[in-house]
Structure formats: structure tokens, C-alpha cells
Amino acid sequence: MKNLLVWAALATPLAAHAQQGYTIQGKIGTLSKPAMAFLSVRTNGVRHLDSTYLHNGAFTFKGKVDEIKEAHIMLKHDNKPANPAMRQKFDVLDFFLENRDIKLVGKDSVKTAKIVGSPINDDNKQLEAYLRPYYAKFDDLNKEFRDKPDAAKRDTAYLRTLNMRAAQYEKDAAQAKLTYAKTHPTSYLALVALTSTLNDEADAVTAEKIFRQFTPATQNSELGKTSLQRIRTLKMTQMGVEAPDFTLNDVSGKPVKLSDFRGKYVLLDFWASWCGPCRRENPNLLKAYSQYKDKGFTILGVALDKETDREKWLKAIETDGLTWPQVSDLKYWNSDVAKLYDVKALPMNFLIDRQGKIVAKYLRGDALNQKLAEVLK
Numbered sequence: 026m027k028n029l030l031v032w033a034a035l036a037t038p039l040a041a042h043a044q045q046g047y048t049i050q051g052k053i054g055t056l057s058k059p060a061m062a063f064l065s066v067r068t069n070g071v072r073h074l075d076s077t078y079l080h081n082g083a084f085t086f087k088g089k090v091d092e093i094k095e096a097h098i099m100l101k102h103d104n105k106p107a108n109p110a111m112r113q114k115f116d117v118l119d120f121f122l123e124n125r126d127i128k129l130v131g132k133d134s135v136k137t138a139k140i141v142g143s144p145i146n147d148d149n150k151q152l153e154a155y156l157r158p159y160y161a162k163f164d165d166l167n168k169e170f171r172d173k174p175d176a177a178k179r180d181t182a183y184l185r186t187l188n189m190r191a192a193q194y195e196k197d198a199a200q201a202k203l204t205y206a207k208t209h210p211t212s213y214l215a216l217v218a219l220t221s222t223l224n225d226e227a228d229a230v231t232a233e234k235i236f237r238q239f240t241p242a243t244q245n246s247e248l249g250k251t252s253l254q255r256i257r258t259l260k261m262t263q264m265g266v267e268a269p270d271f272t273l274n275d276v277s278g279k280p281v282k283l284s285d286f287r288g289k290y291v292l293l294d295f296w297a298s299w300c301g302p303c304r305r306e307n308p309n310l311l312k313a314y315s316q317y318k319d320k321g322f323t324i325l326g327v328a329l330d331k332e333t334d335r336e337k338w339l340k341a342i343e344t345d346g347l348t349w350p351q352v353s354d355l356k357y358w359n360s361d362v363a364k365l366y367d368v369k370a371l372p373m374n375f376l377i378d379r380q381g382k383i384v385a386k387y388l389r390g391d392a393l394n395q396k397l398a399e400v401l402k
Contacts, residue, residue: 046089047122051098051129053138054082059104062135065097066090066122069247089124092246093145093213096122100135121145121213148214155205159198166191199227203235210238220252225367225387229259258367264384268293268377271362273327273352276339281352283325284381290322290400292388293375295368297329298341303372306389307345313393314349320401321379328353329360329371376400 051062062084064075068091077084079100086098100116118135123145131138140146170178170187177183202218209215219235233256236244243249261269272282283293294310296303314324326347330338332355342351354360360368366375376385376396385396 045124046087047124047127049086049098049122049127049129051079051084051086051131051135051138052082053079053084053100053129053131053135054133056082056100056102056133059101061101062086063099063101065099066094068094090122093121093123096120098129098135121149145213148212149217152205152214152218156198156201159194159201162194162197163191166194203231206235207238210235211240213243215239216243216246216248216252220248220255223252223255223259225259225373227259229256229263232256233260262366262375262383262386264386266383267381268375268383269365270381271365273354273362275350275352276342281325281350283377286323286325286377287381288321288379290317290379290397291377292322292324292393293366293377294324294326295329295363295366295371295373296326297371298334298337299330300371304341304345306372307347309390309393311346313397316394317397317401322397322401324349326351327360327362328355329357329363329368330355331357 049064056079058078058080060079062077062079064086066073066088075086075088077086096119098118098120102116116134116136118129118138120140121143123143125143127143127146128141129135129138130141166187173183199222202222206215206219216236216239219232223229223232233253236249236253236256239249244253260266268283270282270284272280275281283291292310292313296307298304310324314322326342326349328338328351330353335355338351338353338355341347354362366373372389374386374388374393375383376388376393378384378400384400388396
């Protein structure tokens with residue numbers, strides 16, 4: 026994630042600064058009314074918006090935050106109404122808001138304005154510089170792909186190597202963020218860096234160890250609490266832990282329990298009849314099921330369909346020829362089991378061993394067959 030500011034809710038700053046509040050003084054060229062500046066600050070999921078006109082390029086915002094927050098300043102250079110037929114271009118600065126006297130100075134754009142008087146934003150510049158070489162690899166990879174002839178862009182072997190390199194670059198960038206977090210335990214940005222690594226593949230045990238090294242104020246911040254909850258959720262589906270048990274009804278209304286499949290390798294497959302990528306992946310599941318079903322392997326499908334789409338769910342099972350057990354509470358994204366396994370995108374799956382422990386997740390295509398060949402020799 027190149028822009029770390031989405032995680033910018035950090036530890037409470039020094040008490041003296043918390044008492045005085047913040048003042049943002051901006052100077053962007055010579056813009057004047059009708060040009061306007063908008064300040065957006067999000068607290069506990071609620072966005073707070075302030076606005077003011079520019080006078081000869083100058084504008085001021087004053088207020089107070091209980092801890093460092095993610096903030097955005099957007100400049101609207103004129104009063105022309107937005108054209109829905111055209112892609113809008115916004116002049117926006119993402120930054121960290123703390124209770125300081127902050128100055129923003131730019132020639133003609135707030136997006137490129139220099140931030141003065143804010144230690145947390147100075148730290149952020151250092152973190153960005155530290156991570157820049159890692160993100161440069163992604164830029165080079167994108168350029169390489171753009172420069173390839175159309176035939177090469179469609180070559181599956183080349184695309185496979187491209188994805189493998191991108192995956193490795195992502196791992197390298199994540200490791201760099203973890204290293205930063207471990208070596209800067211008193212820095213607000215350490216929490217920012219750590220939180221940005223908490224994807225589905227993250228090592229939650231390692232992440233928690235790093236988190237526990239942060240200051241109490243950082244741990245108890247809004248972002249700290251959110252991050253710790255994310256870590257705890259990830260630990261529930263961490264590879265090597267026992268898969269959370271559940272019971273759901275199958276297509277005939279009969280309750281099916283995950284733990285009933287102990288003694289077999291089970292692919293817990295989250296999908297839906299309306300999910301195109303899921304339906305395209307089903308032939309791979311059919312192939313794997315046919316090859317390994319007599320070797321101690323099965324699949325348990327969990328559908329995130331709606332109650333009103335029950336017939337579509339049943340039709341998809343029939344059309345795609347899915348002969349393994351299928352269950353659902355038909356609650357769409359409100360499925361209790363999807364929440365239990367922190368499923369936020371489809372398709373998603375977890376491979377569970379004979380003892381009920383998670384040994385792999387998000388296995389698609391060749392990756393599934395390779396893993397099954399490994400564990401079911």
C-alpha cells in the first residue's frame with residue numbers, strides 16, 4: 026500500500042499540544058474567492074468537514090483533536106459545478122493532523138504543498154523515503170508490462186512470472202515495514218507501518234509481538250485498538266491454528282458441522298452464485314475434488330447468497346456440477362461464518378488438515394493442486 030495515510034490514527038501527542046489544539050495556516054499562490062479549502066477529519070468512522078474561502082492564497086483552520094488523525098485538505102479552485110460526464114481532478118493533500126501550529130506552503134496546488142511545523146509529517150516523509158525503493162520495483166514492473174507488445178501481454182507464462190515477481194515485491198515491502206516497526210517502537214509511524222501489513226497473509230503472532238512493544242498511548246489509540254482487533258481476528262485463521270467450528274444448514278435444511286469432517290483434509294470454500302471469479306474457479310475445484318476425493322479430501326462450500334436468491338444458489342450448484350456439501354445461512358455479507366473467518370472478498374478458501382488445523386488459505390488454480398499433492402502424497 027503506497028499511501029499509508031489510510032492508517033493514520035495514532036497515539037495521543039504531548040499533553041501541552043493536546044490542550045492548545047491545532048492551527049493550520051495555508052498559502053497556495055494567489056487564489057481568492059470563489060476558491061475554497063475543505064478540511065476533512067475522520068474520527069471513529071465519522072467524517073468531520075470544515076471549509077473556508079481563500080484570500081490571496083491564504084486560508085486558516087483551527088480546532089482540536091484528541092490524538093493524531095488522518096486528515097485531508099482539498100482545494101476547489103473555482104465555483105464551476107462538477108460535470109458527472111467527466112472524470113474529476115481533485116487538488117488534495119493527505120497528511121497527519123496533530124495539535125500543532127502547521128503551515129502549508131505551495132505555489133499553485135495544495136497537493137504539492139510543503140508541510141512545516143509538524144513532527145509527525147516529518148517522520149512520515151522519512152518513512153516514505155525508506156519505502157520508496159520497494160515501491161519503485163512495482164513502478165518498474167508496471168512499465169515493463171506497458172512496454173510489452175500486445176501478444177506478450179496475453180502470454181500466460183509471462184503473466185505468471187509477472188505475478189510471481191509482484192508477489193515477491195509485496196513480501197519485501199511488507200518485511201521492510203515490519204523492520205521499521207520493530208526498530209522504531211516509540212514512533213507513531215511504527216503503528217502505521219505495522220497496520221498496513223495486516224492483510225489476509227499476515228503473520229498475526231509476529232505482528233502482535235511487535236504491537237506489544239509500542240507505547241501504551243499508541244496501543245490505546247483509535248488505530249491501535251483497531252489494529253489489535255485485526256490481529257486477533259487474523260490469529261483465529263492463522264495457519265497452524267484450529268479452524269473455528271460452526272454449524273450451517275445444507276441445501277435440504279440439514280445442519281452440517283465443520284468438525285464432522287475431522288479425519289479428512291477439507292477445503293472450506295467461500296463463494297456465491299453472483300460471484301464471477303468464484304464461478305470461473307469452480308472448474309479447478311472440480312478437477313481437484315475428482316483427483317483427491319478418494320484420498321481423504323473433500324470440499325465444504327459456504328455460499329454468501331441472499332435469502333431471496335436461494336434458487337440462484339441452488340441453480341449455480343447444479344449448473345457448475347458441484348457435488349460436495351454446500352451450506353449457507355443466506356445472509357449475504359452478514360453471514361456469521363464469513364465474519365468468523367474474516368472473509369471480505371470472494372472467492373476465499375482455507376485448507377484444513379485431518380486434525381482440524383488450518384494449513385493453507387487462498388489456494389486457487391495450480392496452487393490448490395500443488396498443495397494437495399504435497400499433503401496427500
